Amino acid sequence: MSLVVIWYALIVLCWVLFFVLEGFDFGVGLLSPLLGRDDHERAAAVRTIGPFWDGNEVWLVAAIGVTFAAFPSWYAALLAGLYLPMVAILLLLAGRGVALEFRGKHSDPRWRRRCDLVLAGCSAGVVLLWGAVLTVFVRGLALDAAGDVTGGGLGRTLTPILTPAALGGALVALVAAVLLGATFLALRTTGPVRRRAALLARRVSLAAAVVALVVAAGSLVTGGPALAAVVAVPLAAIAVLSRRPGTRWEASAFGLTAFAVAAAVVGVLTANGDVVLPSTLSxxxxxxxxxxxxxxxxxxxISAAAVVVLPGVLVYQAWSYRVFRQRVSSERIAS
Known part of the structure; x- marks a missing residue:
């Protein structure tokens, strides 16, 4: 196996880890104002991702950094054709970080409520934009013979994410984030937030399976019926398993959802074989x-550096998830 293939596989791994791990972060950010009926319950939801969200963002840095180092022409074409969506994603990620960090800096309930709304809005924006951007990985950009993106002005960077395919990808990403967030909250909380999250996950899972089949069958994201089954079957299994709720169901539901998201990301990044970015012109x-x-x-x-850095990051993250594995209580305890 050549180094080119190995490094492309590492890029796929980085994107899978980012979309799975940050996926439940975004989902929790989206759902905390909806599943938490008061400040205490919303705070409990946010605390489930408190120790992890900034570490999960490392995989975005890793994915972009590895793309820049190992596949510079691909990096240049993507950034040239999608620089406005990418800037918007970075600004929304910054807004999410500010909301998470500043939420606990003031005891005023109105201040925390505003932070929760900013967190939800930024999380939704990031998810929708990433869903649209991922369709570009499959459908491509207007590359000319020299590998440059043609066109100018705002249209060059906005048109690729405003197509019907991109809008479909944004919808699928939103459904996936909601399901990831709901299953994660059901697994990591106790009390009313846990019950509401489990109920939401059961209701969304079957709808998500149908959406996955429709989108894949219509070639909006993956264009592959085999991958559609790989994505849809785990989501449908969650709905079936929901007849036996409990700790085992919660762990299975989260694992199946994460598998479905990972399979979708792998499918998007490998849909065109050895073509990393198709040209819509020729x-x-x-x-x-x-x-x-x-x-x-x-x-x-860079292979020599990766052998040292990558295992250390994986071990540290696994250790942090083990340390903070206890559930967060969302019910009020009488004093």
Whole structure:
């Protein structure tokens, strides 16, 4: 196996970890104002992601950094064609971070409520934009023979995310984030938030399975019926398992949802084979894996660094999830 293939597989791994781990962060941010009926319950929901959200963002940095180092031409084309959506995503991520960090800096309930609304709005915006951007990975950009994105002005960067396919991808991403957040809250809380999250997960799972089949069958995101089954079956299984609620169901539901999201991301990034970015102008101008890759010496150099850094990050994250594995109480305890 060549270094080019190995590094592309690592990029896929980084994106999978980002969308799964940050997916439940975004989902919790979306759902905390809806499932929490008062400040205490909303705070309990937010505390479930408090120790993890900034560490989960590391995988976005890793995915973009590895793309820049290992596949610079791919990185350049994506940024040239999608710089406004990418800037918007970064600003929304910053807004989410501010809301999470500043929520507990003031005891005023109105202040916390406003932070919760900012958190929900920024989480929803990031999810919708990423869903639209992921469709571009499959459908491509207007690349010319030199590998440059044609066109100018706002249309060059906004048109790719305003197509029917991109809007469908945004909808699917929103449903996935809601389901990830609901199953995570059911697994990580006690009391009323846990009950409401489990009920929401059971109701959304079957709808999510139907959406996954429809979108894949219509070639909006993956265009592959085999992948549609891989994504839809786990979601339908959650609805079936919901007849036996409890701790085992909650763990299974979250695991199946995470598997479905991971399968969808893998499908998007491998839908075109060795073509990493199709050209909408001519198939001959599409950017392939070998054409986008860095030189052999550069790949060998970053491989040496990855052998040291990547295992350490994985071990640290696994350790942090083990340390903060206890459920967060959302019920009020009488004093």
């Amino acid at each position: 198939g001959a101008w599409s950017l392939t894996m070998d054409e986008a890759a860095a030189t052999g010496p550069a790949l060998r150099l």
